[in-house]
Amino acid sequence: MKEIGGYIELDTYILPRLHEEAVALNCGRNALAYLIEAKKIKKICLPFFLCDSVKKVCQKYGIHQRYYHITPEFKPIISSLDKDEWLYIVNFYGQVSNEYILELTKKYSHIILDQAQSYFTSPVEGIDTIYTCRKFFGVPDGAFLYTDSQIKREIPRDESFKRMNFILGRYERTASEFYEESYENNKFFENEPIKKMSKLTENLLHGLDYDRIKQTRTNNFRILKKRLNNINQISVSMIEGAYMYPLLIPDAALIKKRLLEHKVYIPTLWPNVLEEVNKDWLEWNYAKNILPIPCDQRYDFDDMNYIISLIEGGVKHE
Known part of the structure; x- marks a missing residue:
């Protein structure tokens, strides 16, 4: 029976949402995990430069894993795949173009594209593609999957209301007060089964101004690229709706520490790579010395210039 009256809950939002058809x-x-089950995947080829969450999913499902290196431009170095092997490609910082992916489809028929760092890049038709929401918006969970296959069994729906505290808390207080909760929320999904996106997360995603968010991220990324290009040791392409700006510099830890002292938080995105690969590999250098500089919709021109001044001051000092 439908409840009528009483206190008013969160409003239902109806703005257009990206990836509605996924x-x-x-x-x-x-x-x-959905793809593994739906497509009966048994073998997968992963980049060495990868967070351990993907590897753990493959281990959980007993998938045979093989690894490949990447070029300085984040593209896979691989000569061939087995007939039943899937190629897992990560669009690192949005630097791997759809045109390049289309070229790969001429050679490989089984490709999974991870767009966790490129939410605003359109899917490539016929390519199984994963998008995640938490890296771009203030939601505790959520992902979108483009695929032509479906799981036959019934999938339960997730609920998110108990995991909203750290997001609401940071809105009214400081990030440091709720960091532990944010960290625990990330760990929470290690053992979670496949579920449909929660009603709460779906609703929040319908309340966002995607055009404004995309434009703000683009503008901020452009400023960082223009000002930091001269010290960046990798060539970075201009992209729309960027995740973060990847700045590769020697002794990045010293700059990271300087930024932290000024409450500019720079994540270490793939700490597992530092323990899993040789120190003379490109992947180790990237994991150690790429600083992912925030450029999201919370910030503006002045914020970007402030970050740049801290970085430039640290580089000169060192």
Whole structure:
């Protein structure tokens, strides 16, 4: 029986949402798990430069894993695949273009594209593609999957209301007060089964101004690229709706520490890589010395210039 009256809950939002036609799931890891189950994947080829969450999903499902290196431009170095092997490609910082992916489809028929760092890049037709929401918006979970296959069994729906505290808390207080909760929320999904996206997350995603968000991220990325290009040791392409700006510099830890002292938080995106690969590999250098500089919709021209001044001051000092 429908409840009528009483106190008013969160409003229902009806603005257009990106990826409306995709399968809406609870997290990116389970978007991969969905593909493994739906397509009966048994073998996969992964980049060495990769977070351990993807590897853990593959281990959980008993998938045979093989690894490949990447070029300085983040593209895969691989000569061949087995007939039943899937190629897992990560669009690092949005630097791997759809045109390049289309070229790969001429050679490989089984490709999974991870767009966790490129939410605003359109899917490539016929390519199984994963998008995650938490890296771009203030939601505790959520992922979208483009695929031509479906799981036959019934999938339960997730609920998010108990995991909203750290997001609401940071809105009214400081990030440091709620960091532990944010960290625990990330760990929570390690053992979560495949679920449909929660009603709460779906609703929040219908309340966003995607055009404004995309434009703000683009403008901020452009400023960082223009000002930091002269010290960046990798060539970075201009992209729309960027995730973060990847700045590769020697002794990045010293600059990261300087930024932290001024409450500019720079994540270490793939700490597992530092323990899993040789120190003379490109992947180790990238994991150690790429600083992902924030450029999201919370910030503006003045914020970007402030970050740049801290970086330039640290580089000169060192």
